[in-house]
Amino acid sequence: MTGGPVLAVDQGTSGTKALVLCPKRGVIGSGTAPVRPRYLPGGLVEADPRELYDSVVAAGRAALAEAGTRVVAVGLANQGETVLAWDPATGEPLTDALVWQDRRAAALCDELALHQDELRHITGLPVDPYFAAPKMAWIRRHATGAGVVTTSDAWLVHRLTGAFVTDAATAGRTGLLDLDTLAWSGAALDHYGLGGERLPRIVDCDTPVGTTRAFGPPLPLTGLLVDQQAALLAQSADDAAAAKCTYGTGAFLLARTGPAPHRTTSGLVGCVAWRLRGRVTHCLDGQVYTVASAVRWLTDLGVLTGAGEIDTVGGTVADTGGVTFVPALAGLAAPWWRGDVRGSLTGLGLDTTRGHLVRALCEGIAAQVVDLTAAVTAERGAPPTALRADGGLTRSALLMQTQADLLQLPVEVAASPDATALGVGAVARLGHDPHLTLDRAVPRWKPSAVYEPRISRDEAETRLARFRAEVASLAGRTGPGGTGSGGAVPDGAVSGGVAPGGGTPSGVVPGGAVPGGVR
Structure with a gap:
């Protein structure tokens, strides 16, 4: 710079x-x-x-x-x-x-x-x-x-x-x-x-x-x-094929598509990434409405004292204990677009602890990001070269490891959680100096941590299938479309299956629902 x-x-x-x-x-x-x-x-x-x-x-x-x-x-x-x-x-x-x-x-x-x-x-x-x-x-x-x-x-x-x-x-x-x-x-x-x-x-x-x-x-x-x-600008300036996910109040996964408008078929949004010096870059955009806001919800219930306790409480157990948490506390966004669906906690028992609830929340967040990444793969024809993560909740090693496990791809955590500020700072620099180039305005990407998958593809798919089944059940209870569905898919759920890992998805199911995780 x-x-x-x-x-x-x-x-x-x-x-x-x-x-x-x-x-x-x-x-x-x-x-x-x-x-x-x-x-x-x-x-x-x-x-x-x-x-x-x-x-x-x-x-x-x-x-x-x-x-x-x-x-x-x-x-x-x-x-x-x-x-x-x-x-x-x-x-x-x-x-x-x-x-x-x-x-x-x-x-x-x-x-x-x-x-x-x-x-x-x-x-x-x-x-x-x-x-x-x-x-x-x-x-x-x-x-x-x-x-x-x-x-x-x-x-x-x-x-x-x-x-x-x-x-x-x-x-x-x-x-x-x-x-x-x-x-x-x-x-x-x-x-x-x-x-x-x-x-x-x-x-x-x-x-x-x-x-x-x-x-x-x-x-x-x-x-x-x-x-x-x-x-996205801060995290993909050196690699247009990378995808980024910001874990904040919600989770937001974006990936660049190039200079031409991209109209999607997968339930993702195709929109403007930025226009710099008259040149437009477009991107794909998928959202999870409740992430840190779901952590706040657990905090308000007394399960946690705050986001800083996710790893401590979640670390008291080895798995979710059979609990599935769909944190659709403000509805399901991309690729379902089911604003009428509400969250659910299933599989509870007398042996369920705070740790199980926290781990189930991490899985519920990560599973939604997996399906967004699958949609990016379907739209662009190839999986992202990397998932780059920023935002306050990247401080949770449990959430980031869960994301890598279910995605079956490495998750690279930004050295600074403030990628948004770094990106808009680069834009301000370009606006101030008309001779500055983008590669010199954006700080060089350097992750602070890289989380590699620790579970098999089969185990990842089993855990994802459990989450997807609950999403399908929730969507079925409220019926197709629902209030403010905005053209949701007929069954409102991700289905079928591309297993996590590398490769190309098997396609998009009718109505715009996205199959499985990244192969």
Whole structure:
């Protein structure tokens, strides 16, 4: 890397992390500030927009104070699908922020069933409450018609600089972006009842958009990117065939597909990875809604004292004791798209301990990532060269070893859990220096640990089959489609079987469900 230090800010679901990144010395300052989303009955998840902005300022100022040096630019990563209405004249929020996990727009999605194929072709996204457009439409229908309604990044950028913009990758998370033209789609806007809305200007991710004084001295804001794509940039700059999975509030597996739009058949999302200096890179995207949030759920029940206890408690037993945990506490995302499915714990007995529950959660998370990886393999025609992992839960050796065991591939853990900040820092650097190349802007990939599989393929497939059977049972109880299914597969479950290991999947089952693990 070259140039001066940059401030990279990652505004996330449960907090904001800021790093001062020096091209020679690496991370020289860091700051964090919490965000406390409200989890309400009926699948509602809200946050106070002012808390989001205040956390950005607090974390950024703390990082700069620790670094004790000037920076040349700022980059901002955002949550992607979190939305709010706000007054463009004053910058004041008019609603709470509806967080990406929020499911209140499920009924609105059901109303669009006749248009779901058209919308998916236009935008690359299924019709599902996870994405921004349904939540934006819900706000317009039920909350307010005033001001503008946008993803949270547009509001944050406006508060920081006065600009009214969003980057191409974040725009691609709305369900309103034409995947071919990278412009707002009039047809999609009309279907969602958002025709005539004033929407932010779509810019390259490395575009200088204005100057902010929120962190003290005036600083140019030169990098914008949605969080998971920022993490992908940091982890695949040296290997376009690698896949990355971020283990945070949810788990998010992304893999690059190249410069052309990729419309999927596997239940994954095909979307914009980034647009840098006018050149677009596309990617595949799969989600697990509840990961750290499932750990928090176990913590609230008293099973754990926190994520730091996963390995200690899970290490008290050798296996799950026959317990299967499907942690669909906010529904099943890709490749099932079954927002109506809820989590389950089965196989409980009088001998079930806390350790069994923790191990079952790790298996439930890892099994979903296996099926996402299988979908990537089916879409690209070859398995990833590696699964690169980042996020706070990569600190759990138990979860990472379980992932390697079920995937039957090595899992490479990032040296820093803050890959999102590293990625958006690289984008900010590119926006500040038009002569800088991508390979010089992104820190060299170097894993802190590599987890190799320790079990046989047969054992991995047996454990995966048990999980898949429970998913199929849950989906069958709620029936096909369900509320806000967004075009879910008919049976709503991964089935059949490609065994874990190397090679090529046997194909995609009818309706878009993904078979088995990576062969």
